Amino acid sequence: DMGGAQSCKHSDDDDDDDSDDSSGSGRSDDSSAIAQEEQGSDAIGAKWFWGHADSKEQAPPDVPDLKLGAATLPFRCAGGSDSDFYQDFAKYVLCPHYLDKQAEGSASGKGCPFLGGTAYVRHADVTRLLSQVPADHAAGTIERGNELGYLLLADASFPSGSLGLGNPADVHRAQRRWIEHLLHPSRLPGRAQWVDEAKSFLASMRQARSFKLRKSAATWWQQMQWKHVLGIALTQQEAADFMKFQSQWLQSSLLSAPAGFADALPASLPHEKIWGLSRLLREQAAYRERILGALPQAVPEEHRGLVAQGVLEMFVFAGGLSVPLTMHCAVAVLFTNHLLPSPVRVDESNVEALVYEVTRLFPAVQGFCFWRDGE
Incomplete structure (x- = not known):
């Protein structure tokens, strides 16, 4: 079963090319509004297709087979028990309406074929299922695995x-208890201090005359995480190195190079671009040791390694990915206001509302997966 908000894509009846644009934006015509119950919990005044069988919106044409074949070649060559999942997920990435096409030909509610499960996207279903997760997980009725949103990460x-x-x-x-302690509001900056941190960061970028929103903001945010969660001050270079490590961990988790593959590459090739799993695990151990030294002394000895690994994964997979992505989307909204179905007006009084709305419409994690009876 899956409970989670799937990212949606706006379609435009007037321009087929726009409706097939993966940017997730398009022009809205109030006269073509579809009833809320027909189109989804948030589809008011615009047409959206969500990836479930009860949508009335027709998905645009499929991505060309040649392009799809080239993009999925690495996954097909990799083989293994999860090769079908990777191929299907690649189709979804290339063509977000892939779920809609699959839902048309399957039983009602089956909207997540590459996980062999059921997808729920309406607000009432999502809130109901998520509210049941803690008790069901504690009782062993459901299980979690190596899922990051819709992605299945490699055990190795x-x-x-x-x-x-x-x-x-x-x-x-045991892990969660101490991570919650580290993230307790009493240990973290208040709003005024965060504003000062952001202003200082932007001033330094302005002085350096070198600012790329996605990369620069993500690097700065790593510095903020290490500083305010652990009390460790990373230099900009150390934060940039951690970003490279983050990228390699994500790549290796999705499509791992065979053992010894990276070491066997010719010296003329850039080895920094391809890490073997042995190097990845060594780098993890080094960062984990640094985190261990900064954990509160009250963390029991038998739990310290577990907590350190949890903090590292949080910096890489959770806050380290989702917060920079949300910042990127929020700024993008300000510069693409004319493309959105509703006007966006931002001032000091509604910045927080903007961030929550951006998080709702462009969720950093696409779905919350769990397993019940093998599905």
């Missing part, structure tokens, strides 16, 4: 073979 890219979120409930409980 983790020292224990599992992402922290996929640990058994008793193990996860």
